[in-house]
Amino acid sequence: MSSSLPVQIGALALRSIVRTVRQPAVIVSALLFPMMFFYINAYGLDAAARIPGFPADSYMDFAFAFPLVQAALFGSITAGADLARDIESGFFDRLSLTPMRPVALLAGMLAGVVALGLLQGVVFIAIGLLMGVTISSGLPGMVVLVLLTVLVALGFGGVGAILALRTGSVEAVESAFPLFFVAIFMSSINLPRSLIEADWFRFVATVNPISYLVEGLRSLVITGWDAQALLLGFGCALAIIVIALAGAGASLRTRVAR
Amino acid sequence: MGRTGGIEAWGLVREFRKGPRAVDGISLHVEPGEVYGFLGPNGAGKSTTVLMLTTLLPPTSGVARVAGYDIVKEGPQVRASIGAALQEAALDPFLTGRDHMRLQAALHGLGRAERGKRTEELLERVGLSEAADRKVKGYSGGMKRRLDLALALVHRPRILFLDEPTTGLDPQSRSALWAEVSRLAREEGVTVFLTTQYLEEADVLADRVGIIDRGRIVAEDTPENLKAEIGRPSVEATPSEGGERDAVARVLRRFGEEIPAQPGAVAVRLEEGDLAEVVRALDAANLKVSNLRLDEPSLDDVFLEKTGRSLEGAGGEGEPQAEEV
Numbered sequence: 001m002s003s004s005l006p007v008q009i010g011a012l013a014l015r016s017i018v019r020t021v022r023q024p025a026v027i028v029s030a031l032l033f034p035m036m037f038f039y040i041n042a043y044g045l046d047a048a049a050r051i052p053g054f055p056a057d058s059y060m061d062f063a064f065a066f067p068l069v070q071a072a073l074f075g076s077i078t079a080g081a082d083l084a085r086d087i088e089s090g091f092f093d094r095l096s097l098t099p100m101r102p103v104a105l106l107a108g109m110l111a112g113v114v115a116l117g118l119l120q121g122v123v124f125i126a127i128g129l130l131m132g133v134t135i136s137s138g139l140p141g142m143v144v145l146v147l148l149t150v151l152v153a154l155g156f157g158g159v160g161a162i163l164a165l166r167t168g169s170v171e172a173v174e175s176a177f178p179l180f181f182v183a184i185f186m187s188s189i190n191l192p193r194s195l196i197e198a199d200w201f202r203f204v205a206t207v208n209p210i211s212y213l214v215e216g217l218r219s220l221v222i223t224g225w226d227a228q229a230l231l232l233g234f235g236c237a238l239a240i241i242v243i244a245l246a247g248a249g250a251s252l253r254t255r256v257a258r
Numbered sequence: 259m260g261r262t263g264g265i266e267a268w269g270l271v272r273e274f275r276k277g278p279r280a281v282d283g284i285s286l287h288v289e290p291g292e293v294y295g296f297l298g299p300n301g302a303g304k305s306t307t308v309l310m311l312t313t314l315l316p317p318t319s320g321v322a323r324v325a326g327y328d329i330v331k332e333g334p335q336v337r338a339s340i341g342a343a344l345q346e347a348a349l350d351p352f353l354t355g356r357d358h359m360r361l362q363a364a365l366h367g368l369g370r371a372e373r374g375k376r377t378e379e380l381l382e383r384v385g386l387s388e389a390a391d392r393k394v395k396g397y398s399g400g401m402k403r404r405l406d407l408a409l410a411l412v413h414r415p416r417i418l419f420l421d422e423p424t425t426g427l428d429p430q431s432r433s434a435l436w437a438e439v440s441r442l443a444r445e446e447g448v449t450v451f452l453t454t455q456y457l458e459e460a461d462v463l464a465d466r467v468g469i470i471d472r473g474r475i476v477a478e479d480t481p482e483n484l485k486a487e488i489g490r491p492s493v494e495a496t497p498s499e500g501g502e503r504d505a506v507a508r509v510l511r512r513f514g515e516e517i518p519a520q521p522g523a524v525a526v527r528l529e530e531g532d533l534a535e536v537v538r539a540l541d542a543a544n545l546k547v548s549n550l551r552l553d554e555p556s557l558d559d560v561f562l563e564k565t566g567r568s569l570e571g572a573g574g575e576g577e578p579q580a581e582e583v
Contacts, residue, residue, distance in 0.1 A: 010364075011360075018353065090346050091348045097314070098362065099337065
């Protein structure tokens, strides 16, 4: 007796979503902290919008990509930590003793990440609009904004899964959070690359794929429909997804090797 | 043994880096429908053996077949044939008992209608119907163990592995779990491989017992035969006056070899005579005792006989599991 892959994925996705919904603190943190950072950033750096060559009239519009990327990061760490907790507690072994296909475990976990990313994207856009953010690409752009946010969450979620499966340790996954955070700050998250004065910083931001995710998201807010930025944004997101999922798949095969 | 509900192992070994052999050449044979008690102290290698037999840990060497399937080459078939409740009841604290049952049933391929039916049936059987919609983080240890057992039974396995299922349970929960395990074996013909460090548990539940110490099986038979091997009962006397311990010991040694006893007491394995003769001898020597006890041979005596140590005090630091070789 063996269930089909969609049934397995559905059951594990439902578990992932249910356990998130039953932890209000996780949801509140996931929604509150990125917007809090956004608010502080937007008001604290408002004067940056007056720098010659700055691409937006309002720093708030410019910075709106930040909570979306941070939300994706937060979701990936939460999901990675949950997976590591399953390994530590033996729940992973319980699942391994069923005819579950390993890919279902990964897909189920990532379904939770996607669901949280979706919720965050929609809520942040709603709050952003209330705070006065102008989304130049209009309503269709908002849909694309959420879609790209979800893809970024999926890619980061894959990285979280790799960490969890390689280490099997909640502490190890959570300790990666600051590193991810540094990676976000070493991108064009706070300033456009053209305005970063330090050569080394500009170089790092240029080779940092997070810059292109940020710029893709940002373009929908401050520019409208910028084909190049969107192509690079979606391209980077998809590349991260492919690499992260391949890595996560390999890590999963190693862990469940029998 | 063809594709049956039994377990066979030949020379099973598991080594961990920087540690001794957790399992050191175990061979065993469990008949279909049998309850096999795997008895030993902490760190003896019980859980490592279970992890190997359930395919969760590859053996370093040796061969084992579970339900007729090779544990290394036919892992999926083994897993489809077995249910397992491992040492820690691994449950998700944010899911309810019913959520767990439905998830497990879905992963085992039960149809939607069957999932619901089986969930209700098993929750009822383990006495968790009323708590079914409560989050597991609010369950007691006994409730978690019972849910663990129900989860292991979702797909009607032919073989059930229970790794120290009653550790930490109150006597009432322990009795309830014993009753269910007995019923499964008796009425449903499930083969049960049960590890335990409780002598009474092995004595009550197991058709046969394998005693494991330091990764090796040191004795294996029915509990009755193992105890009969030890033969005679033992007598333990506690002198009323502490200073008379040596005198009491001299009298008791006339009846048999001295064996370890409670602090302040003297015990011998009776090789001749009986309790009445011991009492008369103590009386004749004008020695008073505050406590005099006749003990029939127990599995602890068997363990003592085979290893030179008492099972109660033989626990190590736990089984090494950190680094694989």
